[in-house]
Amino acid sequence: MGKQGANKLSDEEVIGLYLKSRNSSYFTMLYSRYSGKVYSKCISLLKDEQLSDDATQDIFLKIYLNLAKFSGKSKFSTWVYSITYNYCIDYIRKKKKEKNIFSEDIEKVGDPLVDVPDHELLEIEVSRLKRVMDVIPTGDKAVLLMKYQDDMSIRDIAEVLSKSESAIKMKIKRAKHKAQASYKEIFKD
Amino acid sequence: MSEESRNNFKRLSDEDPVGPRDDKELNGTISFISSVSRVIELYLPGFFQLMISMTGGGEGDGKKNDRPNNVSGLAKRDDDHSPSEPPI
Numbered sequence: 001m002g003k004q005g006a007n008k009l010s011d012e013e014v015i016g017l018y019l020k021s022r023n024s025s026y027f028t029m030l031y032s033r034y035s036g037k038v039y040s041k042c043i044s045l046l047k048d049e050q051l052s053d054d055a056t057q058d059i060f061l062k063i064y065l066n067l068a069k070f071s072g073k074s075k076f077s078t079w080v081y082s083i084t085y086n087y088c089i090d091y092i093r094k095k096k097k098e099k100n101i102f103s104e105d106i107e108k109v110g111d112p113l114v115d116v117p118d119h120e121l122l123e124i125e126v127s128r129l130k131r132v133m134d135v136i137p138t139g140d141k142a143v144l145l146m147k148y149q150d151d152m153s154i155r156d157i158a159e160v161l162s163k164s165e166s167a168i169k170m171k172i173k174r175a176k177h178k179a180q181a182s183y184k185e186i187f188k189d
Numbered sequence: 190m191s192e193e194s195r196n197n198f199k200r201l202s203d204e205d206p207v208g209p210r211d212d213k214e215l216n217g218t219i220s221f222i223s224s225v226s227r228v229i230e231l232y233l234p235g236f237f238q239l240m241i242s243m244t245g246g247g248e249g250d251g252k253k254n255d256r257p258n259n260v261s262g263l264a265k266r267d268d269d270h271s272p273s274e275p276p277i
């Protein structure tokens with residue numbers, strides 16, 4: 001199969017071909033498609049290039065060993081990102097021994113009465129948004145990335161973090177508030 | 190303006206370094222796992238057979254406890270001419 005033909009295959013088709021033939025070149029195809037994005041997410045959460053490098057390899061090994069279990073109920077990309085976020089959050093909790101990864105763990109945050117409109121965050125200029133994301137707690141950052149960068153559903157995010165859907169909705173609401181407050185503090189616009 | 194262009198979260202990763210290092214190490218690990226699983230698939234059944242025969246199990250053992258062939262048993266009973274019902 002030529003490179004052009006291979007690129008036209010969907011992720012699910014590539015997985016099917018791999019499971020049928022056990023030819024590792026199909027897995028390499030998936031690796032080429034997703035390694036950059038997985039690495040980028042690891043860098044944004046772990047903030048260390050070497051660590052992110054190692055994490056990416058570990059994550060793809062996990063994907064390889066569990067590929068037969070991928071049911072196809074969600075998109076393959078969602079499944080890959082779920083494994084990625086799970087890995088990074090677990091790492092931060094265990095190795096870095098950070099227990100307070102959400103803003104509600106660090107400070108007493110009441111229920112925000114007014115939800116921050118999505119466009120107020122989404123339209124922040126990229127370099128400013130990056131600075132805001134660098135200062136907010138890791139857990140808040142993770143839920144915002146899952147929701148707004150990866151387009152994961154509330155249900156998928158709940159599965160990643162082993163929380164209820166209502167808890168995730170509250171975390172997203174608080175994370176948006178934290179991001180808005182951090183933006184105002186940094187840029188004082 | 191499209192919805193994608195209004196969402197700067199999608200552009201965040203553009204600022205990050207390009208990608209992980211060469212995947213040779215991962216490929217090596219995957220090849221190793223793949224080879225081991227092929228070996229296991231080929232030789233595990235044979236290994237279990239060997240273990241069973243070494244512990245005294247196997248195809249021949251069941252025969253001693255097997256019931257005799259029913260056909261020969263019936264034939265013998267017919268020759269005996271024993272009554273099928275007890276006398277009243």
